[in-house]
Amino acid sequence: MIQPEAAISTDPEAVPHTLEIVGLRKVFGARGNAGGVVAVNDVSFSIARGEVLGLVGESGSGKSTIARLIAHLHTPTAGEIRVNGQPVPARLRGAALRHFRRQVQMIFQDPYASLNPLHPVRYTLSRPLKIHRLSRGTMDAQIGALLERVGLAPASTYASKRSFELSGGQRQRVGIARALAASPDLILADEPTSALDVSIRLDVMNLMLDLKDQEGLSMLFITHDLAGARYMSDRVAVLYAGTLVEIGPATEVIDRPQHPYTQLLKSAAPKPDAGLVPEEIAARGEVPDLKALPPGCPFEPRCPHAMPECRSGLPQMYDVGHGHTARCLLHDPAIRLNRGGAVGAG
Amino acid sequence: MTVISAPTAPRRTWKNTALGRFFSSPRSVLGAGLLTLFVLLALLAPVLTPYRPNSMEFDAFMGFSAQHPLGTTALGQDIFAQFVYGARLTLLVGFVAGLIATFLSVTFGLAAAYFGGRIDEAINTLINVFLVLPGLPLIIVAAAFIRGGGVWPVILVIGLTGWAFGARVLRSQALALRERDFIAAAVVSGEGALRIIFVEMLPNMAGLIAANFFGAALYAVLSEAALSFIGVGDVSQVTWGTMLYWAQAKGALLQGAWWWVALPGLSIALLGTSFAFLNFAVDEISNPRLAGGRLNLPSRVPAAVAAPVAGDALLSITGLDVGYAAPTGVVRAVRDVTLDVQPGELLGVAGESGCGKSTLAFAATRLLDPPGGVLGGSVRLAGRDLLALSPEELRRVRWKEFSIVFQASMNVLNPVLTIREQVYDAMQAHGVTDRDRLNTRARELFDLVGIQTSYLDAYPHQLSGGMKQRVVIAIALALEPKLIVMDEPTTALDVVVQRQILQEINAVRKRLGISIIFITHDLSLLVEMSDRVAIMYAGEVVELAPAHRLYAHPAHPYTQQLMNSFPPMTGPRTRRSGIPGRPPSLSAEIIGCPFFERCNTRMPGVCDVQPLQTFPVAENQTAACFLYDPAVPAAVKESAVKDSADRAGVVRAGAVRDSQTVLATRPRPSSPGGES
Secondary structure (H helix, E strand, C coil): CCCCCCCCCCCCCCCCCCEEEEEEEEEECCECCECCEEEEEEEEEEECCCCEEEEECCCCCCHHHHHHHHCCCCCCCEEEEEECCEECCCCCCHHHHHHHHHHEEEECCCCCCCCCCCCEHHHHHHHHHHHCCCCCCCHHHHHHHHHHHCCCCCHHHHHCCEHHHCCHHHHHHHHHHHHHHCCCCEEEEECCCCCCCHHHHHHHHHHHHHHHHHHCCEEEEEECCHHHHHHHCCEEEEEECCEEEEEEEHHHHHHCCCCHHHHHHHHHCCCCCCCCCCCCCCCCCCCCCCCCCCCCCCCHHHCCCCCHHHHCCCCCCEECCCCCEECCHHHCHHHHHHHCCCCCCC | CCCCCCCCCCCCCHHHCHHHHHHCCHHHHHHHHHHHHHHHHHHCHHHHCCCCCCCCCCCCCCCCCCCCCCCECCCCCEHHHHHHHHHHHHHHHHHHHHHHHHHHHHHHHHHHHHHCHHHHHHHHHHHHHHHHCCHHHHHHHHHHHCCCCCCHHHHHHHHHHCCHHHHHHHHHHHHHHHCCHHHHHHHHHCCCHHHHHHHHHHHHHHHHHHHHHHHHHHHHHHHHHHHHHCCCCCCCCCCHHHHHHHHHHCCCCCCCCHHHHHHHHHHHHHHHHHHHHHHHHHHHHHCHHHCCCCCCCCCCECCCCCCCCCCCCCEEEEEEEEEEEECCEEEEEEEEEEEEECCCCEEEEECCCCCCHHHHHHHHCCCCCCCEEEEEEEEEECCEEHHHCCHHHHHHHECCCEEEECCCHHHHCCCCCCHHHHHHHHHHHCCCCCHHHHHHHHHHHHHHHCCCHHHHHCCHHHCCHHHHHHHHHHHHHCCCCCEEEEECCCCCCCHHHHHHHHHHHHHHHHHHCCEEEEEECCHHHHHHHCCEEEEEECCEEEEEEEHHHHHHCCCCHHHHHHHCCCCCCCCCCCCCCCCCCCCCCCCCCCCCCCCHHHCCCCCCCCCCCCCCCCEEEECCEEECCHHHCCCCCHHHHHHHHHHHHHHHHHHHHHHHHHHCCCCCCCCCCCCHHHHC
8 A cells, every 4th residue: 555645734833844955055176166066956855754755866966965964974065954943053063963963863875884893783882872871771771672673683692793794684774773773853864775685675675664654753765776765755856966856755756757857767777567678768968067067957968858948047846736846847837838748757 | 574583603713813813824923923032032131141231341252151152242241131131122112113103103194084174184294294304314313413312312213203104004094994984874873083083993993003013113123223333323222233333333243253243133134024024914914815825626527528419509507616715615606507598699697696696707707716716517608618728728719709798897997098999909919900990890889889989089087987888898899709798787887877788788789699698686677688587596596587487477486586576666555575584605515495594485394405406397497496396295385385375474464563554465476386
């Protein structure tokens, strides 16, 4: 059955969104006013309590940078990040930083790189508990409970192990337990399954979904895999060259993509359930240089529907119904009228 | 929620521990032994000799005697007393100056790497200044200014000038560590800067720091000797260096007292050697790849000469066994694999990490390096046994008859040569030298793989990853081989570029009629593009079938469960489960079916007891599964399939309880029992 979609509330009296980012921008390597790589270009979205937002894009699309900006590992060039309705200042220190770290936790892509090979699992999991003064009862019992929650039982066997004694899936479970230890409100999961074997991926994704359901966690699930995003997410956002091009309910965005880039992405993806005949794709060129983005829509140079209008400024997000918006002029009512048709669903 | 059974810990034998590795290397034992000897000499000096090193109470140039085992100096000092007391100061110089230099290296290196920005720039400038200052002359000048005061000024000068090289090495190591995800993870956990530097980063550099210390100590001992020998520093102190100075000044060799020179000189050399050995040993322990111990594999047992029945196959792999020598024994990565490739066929090989698919590709193309080796079987390309070719014969066949494209092969392009030179290279190596022909062929190849010919004169860094991979494929096609082995050729690429390249590979294959072995972990991709698919698990081919057959009616339970592990792109969003557990260790002998532990339709008493065989399932479809063994009674098979259905029911009920969501499961693609 389809998982319940989180209602996107506009009522100001309602519970604040766990995460809101507004006009987020990150330029790397800019000296003064000159150049620099625009990794994230004016991105805005929000994640409601208990919601999973899938963030989809290819390498270099800025999806990991967004997670690192939210996690306060990088400082935004511009824009605002709000956690539980509270703006996060650009410089966080001391108690305010600790408080922020407790609310926002992260799961990393490569479970082989994200655990210090020298520390046993017990140490890795004890640190968040100590830093955030969350010890209740004995430390060992708490660590045991954490390990069992992520499916590593018997906990006593795993607590003393170092990362090289664990398989990839087990390491990623430890990474998830570390993120859970601080009982955060928001988990940023940066491609948590792409380094894992196919047969293990589903169980790790299921674990994350179970934990989300049990704890009411909000989650940003970053992936390059459309099928994985569809499996995990309530809503899906698609990034291209640092720009948000489409966002909406997962089944809407992936089953009926409205932006030509999302349509390309979908037709290029292997479809295990769609038969044996691969789709032919006709994309031109490659992702633009982030130092010299096209003046208008970043996808215009490759887009099969490109029009002269696409080159004059970044298009706005157009509402295409069902809480689904796409940044494409084909959905501009005036242009639709001119062309006398809509862009077909991929 | 799936509970994964605890893994068995890898065997932690004595030889696998750091100390065990230390003591099993002759270099480290020799280094530690020598150093211990010198330290004992220094500590036990008052016990070993009754004399003071500086008392000049004896006659000059006395020979060996019971009172003076090594005679006396020109000034009437006991040489043996000088030697053992000199060891004290020489070692002190080595250790203390080494510690000072190492401390400075660590502090500056880590601070530069961790804080970055301005601090990094300032420290880096300082390091560079110290590096370009000529070391020994600087020490001579500095030491000449602070005469007297014993050995301490020399120690300070050596320590303060000798840190820059170590700091640079540690800085780059720390910079690499800084980028690792576990440091980001610690930051996200809320750890402070000091704890990250000292608890997360520093211990990971322990080996390098220890090696750095021994290197600095070696430098200090040699510098002190050199300084003392030329008379800079305090020559009234007794060190091995000042012994040399006095021996030289008083003409020891002219007087025939050669041991006065030889003993301290040799000792300095031996102490230096011990530090150098320890430096190397620590390096070896912290980076086991350097150890490079020779491990022996049994040599290949060729397969019994296969009757050329499958005469139409282009490549036939028969009973191939491949292993890696490991300290714990042989890891059998490929086990008795038999496969053939027909002319013009695209054979897909799928499996998860560690299943042996890449090892199979390396072994079949003779690219396997030690510690890997072929243990048995044969690989015949157009009737010729590739495994029996001499290196020269292999060179002639490789690239002309078959070529290889690897996952990271875009990194094989040489960054300082133009693409054109690299495309020409393979052709020139096989005797095509005419420039016009080379040019024409290069243009043809680029058209074939969809790159503009203007890129021929570009350098690799000017191309994107996808274009570089196309260049590599073009090079692989250059001599029109009959077979190309592609090992995850598109895995590192984005999905759109991957699709474009796959389309081109397929078009080229159809046009030229070449055969391709395409190896990947992505089964859904493989099913779309292959003629036949081989599924590997734990080193064995567990299922082989035409792609459409494998898709519609997968026979092996592993294939079925693997196909079900891909989230779907259409239809309702439902929960699915992966495959619990993990593949067996390949260093142990596997009795029965390697998938037994994880299988949902296993038959205890059959699958875990009998030697595994491959059984026909349908036309052109085989599976290594006892469900298709005609000798196993039908009742046993039916009960296994029924149990599996029951278990699936229990899992579903559990999932419903857990997530309070009603979930439907996709019907299994086929009932495995029904096929046989």
